[in-house]
Amino acid sequence: MPNIKELEDLTTQVRRDILRMVHKVNSGHPGGSLGCAEFFVCLYKEILNTKPGFDMDGIGEDLFFLSNGHISPVYYSVLARSGYFPIDELNTFRLIDSRLQGHPTTHEGLPGVRIASGSLGQGMSVAIGAAQTKKLNNDAHLIYSLHGDGELQEGQNWEAIMYAAGNKVDNLIATVDLNGQQIDGSTDSVLPMGNLRAKFEAFGWTVLDIEEGNNISAILEGMAKAKSLTGQGKPVCVLLKTVMGNGVDFMMHTHAWHGKAPNDEQLEIGLAQNPETIGDY
Amino acid sequence: MKTYTNTGNKDTRSGFGAGLTELGKSNENVVALCADLTGSLKMDEFQANHPERFFQVGIAEANMMGIAAGMTIGGKIPFTGTFANFSTGRVYDQIRQSIAYSGKNVKICASHAGVTLGEDGATHQILEDIGLMKMLPGMTVINTCDFNQTKAATLAIAEHEGPVYLRFGRPKVPNFTPETQDFQIGKAIQLTEGTDVTIVATGHLVWEALEAAKSLSDSGISSEVINIHTIKPLDKDAILESVKKTGCIVTAEEHNYFGGLGESVARVLSQNHPAPQEFVATMDTFGESGTPAQLMDKYGLNSAAIEKAVKSVLKRK
Numbered sequence: 001m002p003n004i005k006e007l008e009d010l011t012t013q014v015r016r017d018i019l020r021m022v023h024k025v026n027s028g029h030p031g032g033s034l035g036c037a038e039f040f041v042c043l044y045k046e047i048l049n050t051k052p053g054f055d056m057d058g059i060g061e062d063l064f065f066l067s068n069g070h071i072s073p074v075y076y077s078v079l080a081r082s083g084y085f086p087i088d089e090l091n092t093f094r095l096i097d098s099r100l101q102g103h104p105t106t107h108e109g110l111p112g113v114r115i116a117s118g119s120l121g122q123g124m125s126v127a128i129g130a131a132q133t134k135k136l137n138n139d140a141h142l143i144y145s146l147h148g149d150g151e152l153q154e155g156q157n158w159e160a161i162m163y164a165a166g167n168k169v170d171n172l173i174a175t176v177d178l179n180g181q182q183i184d185g186s187t188d189s190v191l192p193m194g195n196l197r198a199k200f201e202a203f204g205w206t207v208l209d210i211e212e213g214n215n216i217s218a219i220l221e222g223m224a225k226a227k228s229l230t231g232q233g234k235p236v237c238v239l240l241k242t243v244m245g246n247g248v249d250f251m252m253h254t255h256a257w258h259g260k261a262p263n264d265e266q267l268e269i270g271l272a273q274n275p276e277t278i279g280d281y
Numbered sequence: 282m283k284t285y286t287n288t289g290n291k292d293t294r295s296g297f298g299a300g301l302t303e304l305g306k307s308n309e310n311v312v313a314l315c316a317d318l319t320g321s322l323k324m325d326e327f328q329a330n331h332p333e334r335f336f337q338v339g340i341a342e343a344n345m346m347g348i349a350a351g352m353t354i355g356g357k358i359p360f361t362g363t364f365a366n367f368s369t370g371r372v373y374d375q376i377r378q379s380i381a382y383s384g385k386n387v388k389i390c391a392s393h394a395g396v397t398l399g400e401d402g403a404t405h406q407i408l409e410d411i412g413l414m415k416m417l418p419g420m421t422v423i424n425t426c427d428f429n430q431t432k433a434a435t436l437a438i439a440e441h442e443g444p445v446y447l448r449f450g451r452p453k454v455p456n457f458t459p460e461t462q463d464f465q466i467g468k469a470i471q472l473t474e475g476t477d478v479t480i481v482a483t484g485h486l487v488w489e490a491l492e493a494a495k496s497l498s499d500s501g502i503s504s505e506v507i508n509i510h511t512i513k514p515l516d517k518d519a520i521l522e523s524v525k526k527t528g529c530i531v532t533a534e535e536h537n538y539f540g541g542l543g544e545s546v547a548r549v550l551s552q553n554h555p556a557p558q559e560f561v562a563t564m565d566t567f568g569e570s571g572t573p574a575q576l577m578d579k580y581g582l583n584s585a586a587i588e589k590a591v592k593s594v595l596k597r598k
Contacts, residue, residue, distance in 0.1 A: 057355050065351075106383050114354050116383045119374050125344045126379055129351020129359075132336070136312070137355050156375070159344035167336075 009277035017077035019270045022261040025094040031257035033074035035242040040078040042219045054111035067123020068148035069103040084112035087281045121154025131172040150182030164235040165204030179244040181255040200237045213242035287455035291428035294392040298323025300435025315362045322362035346375035350385045365394035366407040381417040393451045395535035397573040406568035412540020414446040415513040422513040424448040426487035428456040433464035452573040455488045467511045469519035475505035479523040479530040486533035492584035517549040529557040531590045538562035557597035559590040
């Protein structure tokens with residue numbers, strides 16, 4: 001049984017990492033990162049079945065692809081705190097000569113990352129390709145991916161969504177971070193996407209909702225359900241309802257902190273709301 | 282002057298298809314993806330032999346490039362097939378981020394390049410693809426000249442680790458390179474020895490360059506014809522060695538003179554051994570409908586155009 005308290009403590013620490021990383025370089029994307037902190041913690045601590053160490057091919061383990069690469073702070077924090085690279089390296093986020101580029105990349109050889117992302121809408125196709133290679137290799141492990149909701153405005157996603165169902169890519173669990181916000185405002189005000197569940201279902205996917213996407217138990221339960229739905233001839237979509245900026249009160253429920261770092265005072269407030277748990281980097 | 286025999290006109294795309302068929306049998310990691318142009322790309326035999334390793338993506342090239350990038354994770358060697366226009370311009374950002382920047386071992390195989398696609402017209406006749414692809418860090422760019430060379434190149438790129446753009450065409454053109462050849466990526470092939478002018482040609486223009494050299498030889502002009510099949514990395518030693526001897530150069534390609542082989546050669550010369558150069562290429566224009574021969578003539582991409590360029594460049598020596 002997962003220790004929920006431990007996972008919550010780690011999540012709090014990850015929030016501190018996110019705030020400190022973006023504050024230090026006065027840039028980066030805290031809003032979506034904070035909203036997905038619980039998901040990443042659950043993913044790397046409980047959901048993914050991974051091998052020790054890291055190799056690019058990832059044969060014999062579950063793989064994860066981050067499509068909305070701008071939430072790199074949460075990705076880096078959780079990768080580091082899962083042993084992929086030294087936690088101290090979080091100090092180098094967005095600095096010259098760092099492996100922790102603004103958006104994730106394989107180019108600098110950062111363990112844990114298997115594809116560059118940042119230019120939006122490309123990760124679903126990549127995840128499908130990796131899933132089909134798993135099948136060719138008779139590797140029963142799963143492919144997980146994460147996408148922003150605003151990101152679904154990119155047309156390539158719908159090519160990929162159509163393809164995955166048409167080709168029965170049923171070893172893929174694609175999660176959409178449904179926070180309803182994007183750079184210019186709410187997704188409904190920028191480009192309404194209508195009923196995403198109905199859209200995915202119409203394309204032939206199995207869809208399930210996680211209504212409380214910032215609740216560890218709800219995520220674990222929902223993702224276990226998603227896993228149980230794989231291998232049935234359909235790709236699986238999880239609609240993960242999160243709150244952008246979760247855990248830092250003044251950053252919540254707004255698009256304002258999508259790509260803006262807190263100043264010194266705001267950092268102090270944010271950190272005070274998330275007291276140190278397992279230790280700062 | 283060494284002469285070459287056309288063993289019969291064949292299309293370069295069929296050379297790709299033949300190479301892919303052979304790879305299907307020899308390399309189980311090779312997978313093929315196609316965006317609804319299986320027959321045009323001559324991928325049908327691979328598809329028939331290895332249905333489990335063939336992926337029909339539909340008319341969705343962006344998705345195809347992303348899937349190909351993902352398939353490399355786990356050791357597959359994906360060959361994507363569609364027209365050159367849809368292999369490059371349409372999917373540039375997908376190639377840039379998911380393949381080139383991510384260092385993925387994808388082979389982007391592009392048919393129907395240039396004006397010789399013919400009657401379909403300018404929407405399908407890309408003349409900018411070499412430029413687009415050579416600008417991507419880490420991308421190898423190859424433009425083959427006949428059936429045999431295209432087949433050999435298809436086999437060779439499977440052995441090369443890293444992204445490759447392989448460009449070939451639609452029309453049946455003279456097949457004159459050896460049936461069995463060792464294709465070395467980045468290694469130019471000297472076809473004739475000459476002393477007055479160097480003619481560096483790629484793709485369909487290589488045969489035209491040989492025809493021009495034959496005709497020029499009748500006028501007492503000695504041409505050194507070099508087949509540059511790999512535009513990146515460019516065999517600069519072969520080019521410099523020849524130009525040091527001849528003192529001038531003509532580049533010939535079925536591509537815009539902005540961004541093509543000619544510009545790559547000009548850079549090598551300006552940095553190492555400045556010499557007069559003339560460009561046989563399209564002059565910053567789109568193509569149009571017509572037969573391949575009509576278009577090659579109208580856009581100055583045949584042996585007559587190469588001869589004219591040689592006579593111009595000789596006056597500047």
